[in-house]
Every structure is written in structure tokens, then in C-alpha cells.
Amino acid sequence: MSESAAPVGNVRRFPLLGMVMGVIVLACLAVALVGPWIAPYRPGQIVGSQIFGAMTASHPLGTDALGRDMLSRILVGARYTIGVALPATLGASLAGTTLGLLAASQGGAADAVLSRAMDVLITFPSLIFSMVVVSAFGSSVPILILAAAVIYAPGCYRIMRSIAVDIEATDFVRVARARGERNAAIMFGEILPNMIAPVLTDFGLRFVFIVLLLSSLSFLGLGIQPPLADWGGLVRENIEGLSVGAPAVIAPAAAIAVLTVAVNLLIDNLPRGWRR
Amino acid sequence: MAAVSAMAANVEVSGLAVVGQQAGGADVPILREIGFAIARGEVLALIGESGSGKTTVGLALLGYARRGCRITAGRVKVGATDVLSLPAGALAALRGRRVSYVAQSAAAAFNPAHRIIDQVIEPARIHGLLGRAAAEAKARQLFRALSLPDPDGVGARYPHQVSGGQLQRLMAAMALINDPELVILDEPTTALDVTTQIDVLRAFKKVVREFGTTALYVSHDLSVVAQIADRVAVMRHGRILECGPMADVLAAPADAYTASLLAAAHPQPRAASAGAAEAPPPVLEVAGLSAGYGRREGGAALVPVLHEIGFSIAHGSIFGVVGESGCGKSTLAQVLAGLLPASAGTVRLNGAPLPRRVSERSRAELRAVQIVFQMADVALNPARTVGAILARPLAFYHGMGGAARRRRVAELLDMVRLSPELAARYPGALSGGQKQRVNLARALAAEPALILCDEVTSALDTVVGAAILDLLATLRRSLGVAMMFISHDINTVRSLCDQVMILYAGRAVEIGPGRLGPGEAAHPYTRLLLDSVPELRTGWLDHIDHAEAEMAAGGFHLADAALPCPFFRRCPVRIAGTCDVIPPPLRPCGGGRQVACHHALVPLRAEG
Numbered sequence: 001m002s003e004s005a006a007p008v009g010n011v012r013r014f015p016l017l018g019m020v021m022g023v024i025v026l027a028c029l030a031v032a033l034v035g036p037w038i039a040p041y042r043p044g045q046i047v048g049s050q051i052f053g054a055m056t057a058s059h060p061l062g063t064d065a066l067g068r069d070m071l072s073r074i075l076v077g078a079r080y081t082i083g084v085a086l087p088a089t090l091g092a093s094l095a096g097t098t099l100g101l102l103a104a105s106q107g108g109a110a111d112a113v114l115s116r117a118m119d120v121l122i123t124f125p126s127l128i129f130s131m132v133v134v135s136a137f138g139s140s141v142p143i144l145i146l147a148a149a150v151i152y153a154p155g156c157y158r159i160m161r162s163i164a165v166d167i168e169a170t171d172f173v174r175v176a177r178a179r180g181e182r183n184a185a186i187m188f189g190e191i192l193p194n195m196i197a198p199v200l201t202d203f204g205l206r207f208v209f210i211v212l213l214l215s216s217l218s219f220l221g222l223g224i225q226p227p228l229a230d231w232g233g234l235v236r237e238n239i240e241g242l243s244v245g246a247p248a249v250i251a252p253a254a255a256i257a258v259l260t261v262a263v264n265l266l267i268d269n270l271p272r273g274w275r276r
Numbered sequence: 277m278a279a280v281s282a283m284a285a286n287v288e289v290s291g292l293a294v295v296g297q298q299a300g301g302a303d304v305p306i307l308r309e310i311g312f313a314i315a316r317g318e319v320l321a322l323i324g325e326s327g328s329g330k331t332t333v334g335l336a337l338l339g340y341a342r343r344g345c346r347i348t349a350g351r352v353k354v355g356a357t358d359v360l361s362l363p364a365g366a367l368a369a370l371r372g373r374r375v376s377y378v379a380q381s382a383a384a385a386f387n388p389a390h391r392i393i394d395q396v397i398e399p400a401r402i403h404g405l406l407g408r409a410a411a412e413a414k415a416r417q418l419f420r421a422l423s424l425p426d427p428d429g430v431g432a433r434y435p436h437q438v439s440g441g442q443l444q445r446l447m448a449a450m451a452l453i454n455d456p457e458l459v460i461l462d463e464p465t466t467a468l469d470v471t472t473q474i475d476v477l478r479a480f481k482k483v484v485r486e487f488g489t490t491a492l493y494v495s496h497d498l499s500v501v502a503q504i505a506d507r508v509a510v511m512r513h514g515r516i517l518e519c520g521p522m523a524d525v526l527a528a529p530a531d532a533y534t535a536s537l538l539a540a541a542h543p544q545p546r547a548a549s550a551g552a553a554e555a556p557p558p559v560l561e562v563a564g565l566s567a568g569y570g571r572r573e574g575g576a577a578l579v580p581v582l583h584e585i586g587f588s589i590a591h592g593s594i595f596g597v598v599g600e601s602g603c604g605k606s607t608l609a610q611v612l613a614g615l616l617p618a619s620a621g622t623v624r625l626n627g628a629p630l631p632r633r634v635s636e637r638s639r640a641e642l643r644a645v646q647i648v649f650q651m652a653d654v655a656l657n658p659a660r661t662v663g664a665i666l667a668r669p670l671a672f673y674h675g676m677g678g679a680a681r682r683r684r685v686a687e688l689l690d691m692v693r694l695s696p697e698l699a700a701r702y703p704g705a706l707s708g709g710q711k712q713r714v715n716l717a718r719a720l721a722a723e724p725a726l727i728l729c730d731e732v733t734s735a736l737d738t739v740v741g742a743a744i745l746d747l748l749a750t751l752r753r754s755l756g757v758a759m760m761f762i763s764h765d766i767n768t769v770r771s772l773c774d775q776v777m778i779l780y781a782g783r784a785v786e787i788g789p790g791r792l793g794p795g796e797a798a799h800p801y802t803r804l805l806l807d808s809v810p811e812l813r814t815g816w817l818d819h820i821d822h823a824e825a826e827m828a829a830g831g832f833h834l835a836d837a838a839l840p841c842p843f844f845r846r847c848p849v850r851i852a853g854t855c856d857v858i859p860p861p862l863r864p865c866g867g868g869r870q871v872a873c874h875h876a877l878v879p880l881r882a883e884g
Contacts, residue, residue, distance in 0.1 A: 171655035175718070178613040179669060180634055180642035189668075193659030 018269030024262040031075055032082040039072035044227040052238070052246035062247035064238050070248045073234055074255055080230035081259070084144050084214055089207040091149030096156025097199055101187040103157075104164030115161070118154040126151045127216055134222045144223065148210045156202055163198050167191045204267040208260040215256065231256050285313040286490045287337065287458050292350030294332050294341055294514075306332055306345060307514045314458070317488040321505030321522070323498055323537070325737035326708070329514040330494045334460040336360075337492065338375050339367045355457055372399040376451035380463040382443040386435035393431025396450045405454055418449040421486055422479040441472035445479050452483065459491045465500060469600040469764060470808040477503055477810075477817060496737060498541050499810035502526060503817035510534045523814050540738040541812050545791070546749035546772045557627075558588035559725050559758045560612070560645075565621030567604075567611045577619045581607045582782045583837060584621070586862075589726065589775075592756040594748070596773030596790060598766050598805065604782040605762045606650075609728045612760070613647040626725065643673045646719035650731035652711035656703035662689075662714050663699030669721040688717040692747060709740035716747070726758045734763065745772055766805045778802050781842035784862060788869030799871045801843045841872070849875060 014022075031038075041047055046067045053063035061070035099118075103111040133147040167173065168191060176190050192199075215232020217223035224230045229237060234252035241249045292310035295303040307329045314320045324330040332345065339359040341347050352359040354375055362370065371377075376399065379385045386395055396418075397411035406414060412431070419427035422445040435443060444464055451459050464480070465473040481504050484491060495501050501508060502522055509519040510531060517531040529535045565585040568577025581604040589595040597605045610616040612623065614634035623630045625644055631637050649655040656665055666685045670676040676684060686696040692713040703711055712732055719727045729748065733741035749772060752759060763769050769776055770790045778786040778799060786799040798806075810816060836842045840859040844850050854874050862872040 171649040171651060172657040174615060175647065175649065175655055176668075177634055178615055178642075178645075178647050179672060179722070180637065180639060181672070190657055194657065196659070 014271050015269040018266055018271070021262045021266035021269065024258065025266055028078060028082060028259050028262070032079040035075040035078050039069075039075040041069040041072040043073050043076040044068065045072075052241040052244055052248055055247050061251045064234070064248040065240065070234075070251055073229065074231065074252055076228070077230050077234055077252065078255075080141075080224045080228065081211060081214065081232070081256070084141060084148070084224075084230070085207060085210045088145045088148035088210050089152070089203060091145065092152035092156050092206055092210070093199065093203045095149065095153040096158075096202075097160045097192075097195075098187075099153075100157045100160030100162075101164050101191055102183075103161050104168045105183050105187045105191065107168075111161075114157070118157045121150065122154040122158075124151075126213060130213065130217055131220070131222055134217065139217075139222055139225055141224075144214065144217070148213055151213070152206050152210060156206060159198065159202055160195065163195050164191050167194050200267045200270070204264040207263050211256060211260055231259075286316040286318075286355065287314040287492075288351070288353040289313070289333075289337070290351050292333070292336055292352065293348045294329070294336060294345055295348050296345045305514060307336070310336075310350065310514075310516055312509050312516065312519055314490055314492060316490055318507065319484055319489075319491045319493055319505045321501035321508040322492060322494045322511060323496065323501060323508055324511035325496060325739065328511040330496075330511050331462055332514075333511070334377070334462050334492060334494045337458065337460055338371050338377060340371075369403070372456075373403045373405070373454045374456055375458045375460065376454065376456040378444075378447050378451045378459065378461045378464050380466055382447040382464075383435065383440060385447055386443060388435050390434075391431065392433055392435060392438070392446055395435075396431065396446060397453060399450060400453050403454060411453065414453055415449060418452055418483070419446075421483045422446075422449055423475075423482065424449075424479075439472070441468055441476050444468065444476050448480060448483065452487065452489065455487070457490060459489055460494065461491055462494045463496065464493075466495065466497070470766075471600065471804060473500070474808050474810070474817070474820070480504060481817060497810070498526075498537055499812045499816075502812055502814050503810055510537070526812065526814065536739060538812065540742040544742075544746075544771060546745060556591040556593070559591045559626060560630075560760075561588040561622075561624040561627075562586055562612075563622050563624075565608075565611065565618055565623065567607055567616060567618040567621075569616075571619075575619055580619070580782065580837065582611065582618075585777075585779075585784050586621075587775075587777055587784065587787055589758050589760060591725075592752060592758055593774040594752055594759045594761055594772055596769035596776040597760060597762045597779060598764065598769045598776060599779035600764060603779040605764075605779055606730055607782075608779075609647060609730045609760065609762055612728055613645060614642075615647075639673065643722045644725040645728065646722050646724040646726070647728040648712075648715045648719050648730065648732050650734055652708055652715055652732075652735065653703065655715050656711055658703050660702070661699065662701050662703065662706070665703075665714065666699070666718055666721055669718060673722050684721070688721055689714075691720060691751070692717045707740075708736050709743065712736060712744055713747070716744075716751070720751070720755070720757075724757060726760065728760045728762070730762045731764065732761075733768065734765070741768075748772065765809075766802070767809050778805070781837040783837065783842050783872070785843060785872045786870065787862065788871075789867065796867055796869070798869075799843070799873050800847050800849055800875075804846070841874075851875075 047059070047069050048063060048067050050063055051065055051067050053059055053067070055062050059069050059071065061074065064070050064073060099114055103114045129151055130147045134143060137143045173186060173190050176186050214223055214230060215235065218230055218233030219236040224233055231252040235249060238246060238248040290311040292307055293305065294307040296306045298304055310333055312320065322330045322333060332342070335342065336347055337352055337354070337359070339352065339362060347360060350360065354370070357370065359370065386392070393412060393415060396415045397408070400406040400411040400414070401408070415431060416427050419430060424430055424442060424445055430438060430442070430446070438446070448464070461480070465476050468476060477500065483489065484504065493501055493505050505522050507520060508522050508525050510517045510525070510533065512533050517533055518525065518529070525534060526538070529538060563586045565582060566577070566580060567582045568580035570578025572578050585608065587595070597608060599605050607616065611618050614632065614637055617632040625641060630641060634642065663685050666688055667681050670681050670684055685699055689696050689698060694710060694713050694717070698706065698710065703714070706714065733744050736744065745768065748759060748761070751757060761769060761773055773790040776788060776790045777784050778801060780801050786802050807820060836845060839845070840857060841847070841855045844855050847855065851874060858874070860872045860874045862870045865871050
């Protein structure tokens with residue numbers, strides 16, 4: 001009898017790249033928490049007469065269009081970028097995944113109603129929708145979070161529903177149905193554990209989209225309001241510095257890139273056992 | 277083997293080794309020291325269970341190794357060419373022209389977007405051997421040789437417009453169009469029904485003889501290759517255990533593993549001794565059951581699959597359901613499990629009516645009927661450990677938790693002859709046989725009165741499947757649980773079951789004791805099924821009745837279900853004017869057997 005089992009690799013090992021990226025993401029989170037206390041200057045404080053200043057010992061990332069310390073503005077801005085994007089992504093992922101599971105496992109009318117409702121939501125261009133919401137309700141952190149979550153939930157729903165529909169048709173789900181399991185047990189006990197990897201990957205992508213959406217909103221002046229600014233807003237404020245190669249415009253753009261790339265590489269390099 | 281090599285060997289393989297790369301980067305040997313020769317016009321069978329490396333050998337003859345595998349040593353000579361030393365361009369010129377390949381699933385090997393003829397002549401066109409008209413003429417000649425119905429018209433169709441058995445023959449035509457020096461047939465009949473398999477086998481045998489084809493026939497089924505191969509090589513764990521003339525190996529296997537394969541091919545009677553005590557009360561009674569897919573007004577199914585099925589299963593007995601694919605046997609299991617509500621009829625569990633849907637059944641009713649599916653690997657949640665999978669029904673039905681549940685999980689694993697350490701593993705780390713045992717253990721966890729086994733051994737290797745059958749028989753004896761055993765393999769069912777129901781096009785054509793005595797009455801379809809199972813001896817295929825086989829070929833159509841007797845079109849003993857007008861009722865004909873046939877008695881193999 002050939003009862004030899006398939007070989008399994010070490011599912012608990014954390015890939016080095018994943019660990020490095022994890023450290024970067026943790027560092028960003030830490031900055032978001034304690035940024036104002038470690039910033040060398042107050043974010044709104046004009047520290048000198050030089051605008052778009054170069055990197056110096058006292059201003060490691062130079063100064064901005066009004067002569068404010070760029071390092072301090074980025075350290076403080078982290079809490080707006082991460083503090084809005086993270087809960088918004090969590091909200092979008094949670095809603096999209098749960099509703100996708102519900103539609104796939106219930107089928108029939110529930111699926112039809114949910115899917116058509118999501119179709120309606122997805123027809124609004126994201127930027128225009130958020131501009132309407134922000135101009136109607138004013139720009140505040142909760143409104144921004146809510147708007148971003150609502151805009152990105154339908155995309156997540158689409159992907160998660162299609163994956164869940166495939167899993168729903170497998171024999172182990174039929175076994176669970178024949179056992180008499182309730183729908184919630186099938187959604188979260190049988191189907192969800194098999195889509196952790198796509199849920200996480202989708203989370204990473206959606207996080208990037210939401211950071212970029214917030215940057216666009218800030219760029220249009222509808223995001224975080226001055227004198228405070230998230231990283232996207234910092235890019236906007238200092239865009240004229242681009243022609244003189246000022247670090248003030250490069251640094252926040254780089255911060256956005258580092259954060260989004262790190263989140264995605266972290267998710268792609270989690271130990272295999274976590275995302276089976 | 278030396279003797280063969282001395283002859284005009286067309287194909288010579290020596291010292292062939294293939295390794296596969298594991299996730300960690302380490303190499304695992306897949307083939308070691310493979311060596312054999314095939315003489316011109318000879319058919320060599322390569323026999324082995326799944327994972328033995330037989331397909332890897334077949335692909336290596338094309339100079340190909342699957343992704344993640346490498347050919348590390350050895351020589352493959354086809355004619356005078358050393359295949360493994362050829363550069364990529366020369367390999368492409370060899371493949372499809374001098375060496376061709378017939379895959380197991382013809383349905384997956386044909387492109388659904390192109391006409392059949394264009395795909396069959398493609399090898400000739402790619403190698404620039406024949407003009408279009410000449411290639412098509414050659415194809416039609418092959419279609420004729422392969423006994424395809426409508427050889428002139430079949431090419432104009434698309435792959436989905438012909439049956440699976442025909443598609444398999446069309447793929448053989450594709451492989452033969454360039455008169456290759458070697459054809460590799462990789463399990464070409466495994467996915468087919470028994471009655472279709474015979475058809476395809478007979479066609480293959482005919483062309484092999486007619487064209488003097490040299491072939492390597494890869495299969496797991498000794499009985500099948502016994503009909504077509506001259507010699508056989510038995511493989512296991514990447515090595516050839518023995519190689520010799522077919523008849524010699526069958527008569528006197530040199531290797532213990534070959535002997536166990538031979539033993540597993542003869543089903544052992546596992547049924548309980550017949551007529552021991554008075555019949556126990558039925559656990560399940562089914563009457564007038566109809567079901568199908570979709571819903572019409574008034575409750576009838578849009579596509580009816582089962583028609584007025586009635587039977588009962590005694591406590592602690594095994595009830596077999598046999599039929600070809602599409603006859604409705606899996607639908608029956610789903611209806612009884614409550615996954616697919618019946619459109620008519622009643623089901624009684626221990627005398628009380630059983631609601632049609634899962635959602636309407638009480639927890640006790642749910643617990644009493646458990647289902648085990650064919651595909652062991654997709655029936656286990658890959659994200660849960662074996663322990664968690666078994667713990668769920670314990671918590672769900674018995675409210676068991678903590679140490680008691682852990683103990684019971686270990687007990688259940690022991691019941692299905694698995695080590696309790698497997699509880700910590702994920703299904704991906706189990707073999708096919710182990711997975712099917714876990715599936716059984718999960719059903720047993722509910723402590724059911726009836727287990728619905730839907731083709732539970734069909735996806736397993738012969739030897740592993742035989743062990744599962746033994747386990748089922750043991751469990752029935754020790755636990756007294758009744759089973760419904762669904763299979764397409766009539767011999768397996770007869771060896772295991774107390775009562776057997778034969779389904780044809782969704783109708784029960786026969787219900788009776790599993791074992792058929794010689795000369796006992798049986799439905800003509802039962803006879804066809806029995807006659808279609810290849811016997812483990814050479815030359816069996818040549819001795820079956822060709823006229824009857826021609827008539828029976830082709831399987832059933834959905835429309836057959838609407839005929840008064842669904843088997844009418846294929847029946848060798850049909851009575852025109854009766855069988856196509858009056859539906860034959862299911863009626864007793866002695867020995868506890870009921871047969872739906874106008875012939876009062878159809879003796880089994882009356883002519884001997």
C-alpha cells in the first residue's frame with residue numbers, strides 16, 4: 001500500500017524578506033503612534049527663512065515651501081496616512097469579505113441583491129464619490145475613513161465572493177451542509193480558512209489604493225486640512241520644489257512608497273503556515 | 277529482457293533516472309535505473325499504482341520531464357536516435373512525428389474551439405508531412421480503422437459534440453496520423469465506463485494489429501492491459517520490479533507486489549453470510565422517489581434524473597447501487613442526504629418519514645444519515661487538521677469537548693486503522709487512502725445508522741481500494757452500521773453488498789442479492805455490465821460476442837429515460853412491439869430478485 005505522505009516544507013519559518021518588511025511596517029506604526037513626541041520641531045513651526053532647504057544636520061530632510069522642518073512634518077503626518085488608511089482598509093476588507101462569504105454561501109436572492117448593490121456602488125468613480133462625500137459632510141478623519149471603506153468594499157466583495165463560490169462547491173462544504181451546519185459555521189468555519197491568503201493579499205493591495213486615494217484627496221485639498229498634513233498632502237504642498245530637486249517633495253513620496261511596498265512584501269512573505 | 281534486446285528493438289531504455297525538486301530545493305528520486313526494450317510491433321504495458329512513476333517514464337520517452345523534474349541519467353533510444361541528447365529543435369521534430377502520446381483525458385486534450393479534423397491532422401501539418409487533403413483522407417482512414425461511427429462526418433464536429441469514448445479514439449487517430457515509430461498510451465481508458473472501455477479497447481487493439489504499431493501502454497489496470505499488451509513491466513516506487521511476457525506474469529508473478537496486484541484484481545467476497553437470521557427491520561425505506569435538477573411548476577424536476585426508485589435497506593446491511601456515469605447514482609446519494617430535495621416519493625428512516633431537505637431534518641435525523649464522497653481529497657477541508665475535522669461532528673452532534681473529544685478522535689482514527697498521531701496533520705500531508713479513511717472516520721463520528729458511500733474507492737489504487745473495502749466490511753460487522761455503497765464497478769459491489777440495485781438511465785432495472793448464482797435470472801443490462809468487466813487473462817477481449825457488443829456500445833442517452841424500457845435501444849433480447857410500448861414493471865423472479873424486464877427470466881450467461 002502506498003501510504004507515503006506528501007512532503008511538507010517548514011510552514012512556520014518566517015522568510016527573511018518578510019521579517020525585514022515586518023520591521024519596517026512596525027516602525028511606521030510606531031511613528032504613527034509617537035510621531036508628535038519624537039518630532040524635533042512642532043509640525044507647524046517655521047524654523048527658518050530658507051524654503052526647500054537641502055538636507056542639513058539640523059534638518060535631515062530639509063525644509064518645506066514655508067520653511068518648516070520636513071522630518072517633523074513626516075513624523076507627524078504618519079498618523080494621518082496610517083491612521084486613516086489602516087482602519088479604512090480593515091473596514092473595506094471586513095465588509096467585502098463577510099458580504100462575499102454571505103452571498104456565496106446563501107446564494108439565491110441574497111447573492112443577487114448583494115451583488116447588484118455592489119455593482120451600483122462600484123459604478124461611482126472613487127475620486128468623485130469621495131469628493132461628493134467630503135463636500136457634503138466636511139473633511140474629518142471619520143468621514144475619510146468611512147468614504148474610503150465604502151469605495152473599496154465592493155472590489156473586495158467581488159474577489160472574495162468569486163473565491164468563496166468556488167470553495168462553496170467543494171465536497172467538504174457539502175459534507176458540512178449534510179451534517180446540518182448553520183450558514184455562519186459554513187462561512188467562517190469551512191470557507192474562510194481556505195481564503196486567508198487571498199484575503200491578506202487583497203488587503204495589501206487595497207491598503208495601497210486607499211493610501212493613494214487619500215493622497216489624491218489631499219492633493220485636491222479635500223483630505224486632511226492644513227496646517228496638518230498626511231504624506232500625500234506633504235507631496236502636494238511641496239510640489240513646486242520638484243523643479244529644484246528639494247528633499248521636501250521627495251521624502252514624503254518615498255515614505256508612501258516604502259510603507260505600501262513594505263505592507264505588500266510583508267503579506268507576500270508571511271510564513272506559509274499562516275496563510276494556507 | 278536480454279532476449280528482447282537481441283531482437284530488432286525499436287525502443288531501448290536503459291539506466292533512466294528522473295529526480296523531482298522539493299519545495300526546499302532537495303532532489304527526490306522519481307525514477308531509478310529504468311530499463312526496458314520494445315520490439316517493433318510490440319505493445320509493452322507499464323503497470324503501477326499512482327505515484328509509481330509510470331507516466332514519468334512515458335513522458336521521458338518523448339524526451340520530456342514535467343515542471344520541477346529533471347532527467348539526470350540514462351539513455352532512451354527510439355530507432356537509432358538517442359532522444360535524451362537531442363537539442364530542442366530536433367526534439368520538436370521527433371515529438372508527434374516519430375513518438376506520439378495519447379493522454380488519459382481526451383476531453384482535456386482537445387481544444388474545444390476547433391473542429392476535430394483540424395486537430396487530428398495538426399501533427400501532419402506541423403511536421404509538413406501531408407497536404408491538407410491527403411491528411412484528411414488519412415484521418416478518415418484511421419477513423420474507420422478505429423470503428424468510429426460516421427467516419428466521414430465526425431471530423432466536422434467540435435469536441436463537445438462527441439462522446440468520451442469517441443474522443444479517446446479520435447485522440448488515438450491524432451497520435452497515429454504520422455505513422456509514428458512509438459505510441460505512448462497513458463491510461464487511455466481509465467476515465468471511461470466499463471461498457472465504453474471495451475469499445476475503445478477493441479478499437480485500439482484492431483489498429484495496433486492492423487498497423488503493426490509499437491506502443492507503450494501505461495495503466496494501473498492489469499485486466500485491461502492483459503487484453504492488449506504482449507509484455508508487461510510492473511513498476512513501483514520508481515523502479516521496474518519485473519518485466520516479462522503478459523501470460524507468464526499473470527500465470528506466475530515473480531515479484532510479491534505483482535502477486536498482490538493480481539490478488540486485488542479478484543474481488544474477495546465480503547458480504548455477510550446470506551440468510552443467516554430473519555431479515556432485520558429496514559433502516560431506510562424509499563418509495564416512488566423521483567428527483568432531478570431545476571424546478572418546473574408543480575414541483576417536478578426540469579431535468580429529471582431519478583424516476584420512481586423504490587428499495588429498502590436492512591439494519592446493518594450493505595446495499596449496493598451500480599450504474600454507468602450519468603445514471604443518477606450520485607444524485608440518489610444527494611437526495612437521501614437531503615442536499616438535493618426529491619421532487620416526488622417518500623423516504624422513511626426507521627419507520628418515520630424523513631424530511632426532504634437538510635434544513636427540515638432534526639439533529640437526530642441528520643446524525644443518522646452520513647455521506648462519504650468519492651474524491652477523498654476535496655471532501656476534507658485543507659485548512660483544518662485531521663483532529664479538527666473529526667472533532668467537529670463530535671461537538672455538533674454529541675456536544676463533546678475537551679479531553680473526552682480528544683480521546684474519541686483517537687478512537688475514531690484507530691477504528692479506521694490510522695495512527696492517532698495523524699490528528700495533528702493537515703489533509704495535504706495524507707495519502708489518498710488515508711484521506712478516505714479520515715472521511716469514513718468523520719462519518720462514524722456521528723454514530724450513524726446509515727452511511728452513504730459514493731464511489732469511495734473509485735479514485736484509489738486497486739490495492740488501497742481493496743483495503744478500504746475490507747475496512748467497510750469490518751466496520752459493518754463490528755458497529756452494525758448500514759451502508760449504501762455506490763459504484764460503477766459491478767464486481768466490487770457484488771463482492772461487498774447484501775443487496776444490489778442496478779440503475780439504468782435513472783430507473784431501477786434490477787434489485788436483488790449481491791451474489792448471482794449461475795443460471796440465475798438477471799436483467800440484460802446486468803449481464804452487459806458483468807460481461808464488460810475485463811477478465812484477468814489474455815485473449816478475453818477476443819472472445820466476447822461482437823454482434824452484441826456493437827449493439828450495446830455507445831452508452832445511454834438522456835432520452836432513453838423516456839422510453840417504456842430505458843434499455844430498449846441497447847438490449848440484445850428486446851421484443852419489438854412489446855418492450856417499446858409497455859413499460860416493464862419491477863417484479864420478483866425468484867431468489868429474492870426483482871427484475872424490470874418483459875422476459876420472465878433472463879438466464880445469466882445461458883450459453884455458458
